[in-house]
Amino acid sequence: MVLVVALLGPFLFSDFFTHTLLTQVFWYGIAAASLIFLFGYGGMVSLAQVSLYGIAGFVVGNAVTTGAAKGQHFGLDPWLGVVLAIVITTLIGLVLGALASRSFGIYFLMLTLTFAVLTNYFFGQVTVFGGFSGVSGIQLHTPGVIGNPNIHPNRLYYVALGTSVAVYLLIRYVVRTPFGVALQGIRDDPVRMSSLGYNVTLHRTLAFAFGAFISSLAGILFVWWNDHVDPASMDLSAVIDLLVIAVIGGLSRLEGAWLGAFVFVILNNYLRSVPGLGHVGISPERFHTAIGIVFLVIVLVSPSGLMGIWERLRNRVAGAGGSIGSAPPGEGPREPDSQPAAG
């Protein structure tokens, strides 16, 4: 149903709604899906996903732009830019994963947060890659099938939609493979998995690199959509936005990524123009207050986000207390047991 509406999007909705909002929902959803994959199936709360898509964006920007643009403007073939962005981002994910994957819980989160801050400052200070004001004019250098999204916005819309569907199906597939099932085992009890014969650190590292790969796709779509990438695209506020999207949607269901992105983007745009809100103190600048309230309400009503609410409604209608299917429960990994266990 949702997919059919999405496919007909350009015919059903206004240009603004389709091209500005829905395309944004798609790439935001992909980024959130990488976060939900890592948390829901790997037990890793990563705050690095925004930085990783930012890196992919900067790679594309530096690789494909020409002449007047800031940064390196190598003027490479746009497809080469795509490949470079994916490869470089995934490799960075692999290295960061190798560093962080020995840590669990809050320590893992802090390491990825450190990475997010570092990346933000790096691109702000290192002017050879574009510096503080970033790289612009990327829409002039998209692959031929997409063309300039300003002139052919429907093409980017369908590419983003197609990528979203592909990412969704890919993650759903991967979590049923030996790699994915073992990753869920590691989420539940890494020490136990180690004594079953698994290399927990390597497994988590590779899962993190896979998450970086997904993020890189979001980053490429982001710069095609936005035409521009700068350090503010990956500052702490952006990091928190993505976390809010994932939690609103529901960390335990992959679909929640796009649902959360939809709610976030819609609120972000229309909250500003709802008449009367200004009189109760919610002016456009108060967007974060408003999204914060929405966030609080959703988390209090349903820890598993909007997908959790949807699920409960559906179960009630079906009259059955249902299982949650193959979805992982939102349970992080337990800390390795370091206490003396005397027999």
Added chain:
Amino acid sequence: MTETAADEQAVAGVAPALRLRGVGRRFGGLHAVRSVDLEVAPGERRAILGPNGAGKTTLFNVIAGDLSASSGSVELFGQDVTHMPSRHRARLGLARTYQQSRLLLGLSVEDSIYLSILGVAGGHLRPVILKRRDRAIRQRAREAARRVAIEHKLAELVGSLSHGEHRQVAVAMALASEPKILMLDEPASGLSRGERLLVTELLLGLDRAITLILIEHDMDVALRVAERVTMMHDGNVIVEGTPDEIRANELVHELYLGRQHYADE
């Protein structure tokens, strides 16, 4: 129920399944295990008994590699594994259960047992589904579930099962990987009398090729299953012998059997 198994192996010159030499483990100032020498022959059924705090579970953790030894050495089938990580020991054929069942609560029963087999079979990182291979492993997983009578819950999440069912899943996971050495940490604790009988039957029916090492508070289970018994106290081995010798030993009575009624319930 004799010590012939161990003797025959010694005569034939076969390396013991497990050999500990002077194994100790400290936690700060606490000597959980002081200096333990232990030899278990291939195929032997060994019970490790002792009061709470004797160091049995710590010893298990050192053998399995979940904890490193502070001193001494651990050998599996003649190979020194003292510094080998637990995952490599698992691939040598060592499987264990935990006192507080450490299970994968977010996975289904079938997936849990599947992972137990896959852990030894290899191919952990394969990101594609190979229909024939995965089906074969799942078939083995279902068979293991049938052996411990949990096959009716294959699709349920482990986290939704009862305590007794958790024990069954833990044993199924350990058995499914077809280990050479199986270490069970109190497999009968917290079970009803009927369930304990089932566990005893299951242990008595185990393939003779599997070396079984058992920590068990329930003397009925331990002394029925074991061929040899090692008594631990305060981090040391104090007595080793056949079940009959253990029953007759004064020291054991004083330390342990006399309090069996408390330990039992």
